[in-house]
Amino acid sequence: MSPANTILILADDDPDDRLLTREAFEEAGYQGTFQFVEDGRQLLEYLDHSRKSLPGIILLDLNMPRMSGYEALSELKADQALRRIPIIVLTTSSADEDVLRSYDLGVNSFITKPASFQELTEVAKRVIDYWLETVKLPPQH
Amino acid sequence: MASASPPGSLTDHDEVFRLVFEAAPNGIVVIDAQGTIVLVNRQAEKMFGYERQEFIGLRIEDLVPKRLRQAHVQHRKGFSENPSQRVMGMGRDLHARRRDGSEFPVEIGLTPVKFPSGMLVVSSIVDTTERTRTENELRRYAAELERSNADLRNFAHVASHDLREPLRKITAFGERLRKHCAGSLDERGCDYLQRMTDASHRMQGLIEDLLAFSRVSMHRLPVQDVDLDKVLDTVLEDLEIRIGETGAVIERATPLPTLQADRSQMGQLFQNLVSNALKFHQPGQPPRLIVSAACPSPRRVRLEFQDHGIGFEPQYAERIFGIFQRLHGRQEYEGTGVGLAICRKIAELHHGSITALGKPGTGATFVLELPLHQPTPPAS
Numbered sequence: 001m002s003p004a005n006t007i008l009i010l011a012d013d014d015p016d017d018r019l020l021t022r023e024a025f026e027e028a029g030y031q032g033t034f035q036f037v038e039d040g041r042q043l044l045e046y047l048d049h050s051r052k053s054l055p056g057i058i059l060l061d062l063n064m065p066r067m068s069g070y071e072a073l074s075e076l077k078a079d080q081a082l083r084r085i086p087i088i089v090l091t092t093s094s095a096d097e098d099v100l101r102s103y104d105l106g107v108n109s110f111i112t113k114p115a116s117f118q119e120l121t122e123v124a125k126r127v128i129d130y131w132l133e134t135v136k137l138p139p140q141h
Numbered sequence: 142m143a144s145a146s147p148p149g150s151l152t153d154h155d156e157v158f159r160l161v162f163e164a165a166p167n168g169i170v171v172i173d174a175q176g177t178i179v180l181v182n183r184q185a186e187k188m189f190g191y192e193r194q195e196f197i198g199l200r201i202e203d204l205v206p207k208r209l210r211q212a213h214v215q216h217r218k219g220f221s222e223n224p225s226q227r228v229m230g231m232g233r234d235l236h237a238r239r240r241d242g243s244e245f246p247v248e249i250g251l252t253p254v255k256f257p258s259g260m261l262v263v264s265s266i267v268d269t270t271e272r273t274r275t276e277n278e279l280r281r282y283a284a285e286l287e288r289s290n291a292d293l294r295n296f297a298h299v300a301s302h303d304l305r306e307p308l309r310k311i312t313a314f315g316e317r318l319r320k321h322c323a324g325s326l327d328e329r330g331c332d333y334l335q336r337m338t339d340a341s342h343r344m345q346g347l348i349e350d351l352l353a354f355s356r357v358s359m360h361r362l363p364v365q366d367v368d369l370d371k372v373l374d375t376v377l378e379d380l381e382i383r384i385g386e387t388g389a390v391i392e393r394a395t396p397l398p399t400l401q402a403d404r405s406q407m408g409q410l411f412q413n414l415v416s417n418a419l420k421f422h423q424p425g426q427p428p429r430l431i432v433s434a435a436c437p438s439p440r441r442v443r444l445e446f447q448d449h450g451i452g453f454e455p456q457y458a459e460r461i462f463g464i465f466q467r468l469h470g471r472q473e474y475e476g477t478g479v480g481l482a483i484c485r486k487i488a489e490l491h492h493g494s495i496t497a498l499g500k501p502g503t504g505a506t507f508v509l510e511l512p513l514h515q516p517t518p519p520a521s
């Protein structure tokens with residue numbers, strides 16, 4: 001699949017992290033489009049409006065105001081069309097309970113935000129390499 | 142007793158009894174069936190602030206706070222219908238009233254005594270002000286302790302999440318700055334940036350270590366039999382590279398015992414002591430560490446970690462166990478000063494102790510004393 005027409009959603013309430021994550025992905029060679037949302041509610045609203053062109057992958061923060069990543073996950077996984085989109089949790093937490101709960105809710109990967117930008121770029125490289133260049137994603141209608 | 146010859150005449154006996162009665166540490170107040178005070182001792186006078194002449198003839202209810210008098214009359218009726226020796230007001234907070242109207246907490250024992258002329262009730266009164274105060278203080282102290290433990294738990298969470306967050310950004314944007322703006326920064330600007338980045342890395346280390354310390358403090362010990370020789374094996378394996386690089390000689394003078402402990406905390410403790418010995422060696426000389434064990438008593442073990450490193454002035458032997466306490470600049474020896482604080486916490490959690498002996502230029506010895514068995518924790 002060509003990364004150029006990929007849509008990557010980044011759901012994170014923290015503007016610094018949105019900036020850093022975007023730059024890390026760009027630096028790692030990501031060519032597709034970014035879509036930013038700031039909480040779970042915005043994420044669901046966005047997905048609802050773009051049923052015709054669903055994103056290739058969602059990077060999801062857990063701790064967000066209004067609607068947390070968990071709540072968004074439960075709703076997302078209950079929706080026939082949305083449940084197939086791969087979701088990578090990208091959070092500050094490394095607590096076992098968050099890891100377990102996330103996988104229970106059906107996420108595909110759990111990544112703790114690394115301490116340095118260099119490492120974040122490495123993470124972005126691996127995400128691109130695996131999720132956008134190796135695996136076959138569900139077809140985007 | 143009847144066969145023993147009496148120490149004196151009957152009047153002597155009366156005098157002895159009177160003296161004992163007067164000298165009793167409890168206040169004693171004797172009332173008749175109507176509740177009128179017929180006899181008091183000196184301690185009762187002191188307690189209630191009445192002179193003897195005014196005391197005799199008062200009603201017992203005069204010694205009860207006004208709001209409780211009604212109820213007291215009822216209680217007294219109940220008692221005289223069914224007299225028995227007992228403690229008054231079990232489970233209630235009893236208060237008595239002084240002549241000046243002030244109140245104090247009391248404990249009262251009641252003893253009915255039958256006379257041909259009627260029944261007397263002897264009340265023995267203890268002023269519990271002091272004890273109540275101590276108990277209240279203890280309760281307050283326990284509550285405070287619980288609160289400060291909760292604070293600590295809370296702090297650990299804050300430190301782990303909220304403090305690390307902005308720091309992560311400082312580090313990350315520092316990297317971005319170096320990557321993108323290094324060209325527009327002069328040498329001095331680059332130096333500032335480097336110092337800033339170093340400082341934020343250091344702070345990251347401090348936070349991690351502080352967190353490790355508070356995790357140890359909050360720990361409930363799951364004890365098991367731990368072979369300390371195996372613990373030391375593992376620690377030395379983990380430090381293999383550093384040992385190789387520094388050419389350290391580690392002498393295991395005696396076998397180490399097996400004792401009840403938290404295995405991972407014992408590992409942490411040994412790891413801190415051994416890495417200190419590896420770090421604080423004499424410049425130009427490879428580190429040397431001797432580990433030994435002795436049993437000063439059948440229930441305790443004493444471990445010694447003796448090195449031949451730079452040592453320290455003996456007056457700092459206690460201070461180095463404080464959190465963030467270091468005797469050397471970080472240019473000379475890196476570290477955060479949390480290691481020994483963690484060691485002490487672990488020793489204390491195991492009902493043991495750790496102390497240090499040192500001499501500058503000669504070396505340091507860390508002495509760890511631990512019980513072989515841990516008390517079984519109360520089932521909660």
Ligand SMILES: Nc1ncnc2c1ncn2[C@@H]1O[C@H](COP(=O)(O)OP(=O)(O)O)[C@@H](O)[C@H]1O
Pocket residue numbers: 413417418421448450451452453461462466467468469475476477478479480481482504505
């Ligand atoms: N083996 C040792 N020899 C000499 N000084 C020591 C030794 N171990 C500890 N110290 C002193 O105690 C201080 C506190 O030690 P520690 O709490 O382990 O912190 P750190 O190793 O991070 O400096 C050290 O900085 C050092 O000054």
Ligand SMILES: [Mg+2]
Pocket residue numbers: 413416417476480481
């Ligand atoms: Mg240390």
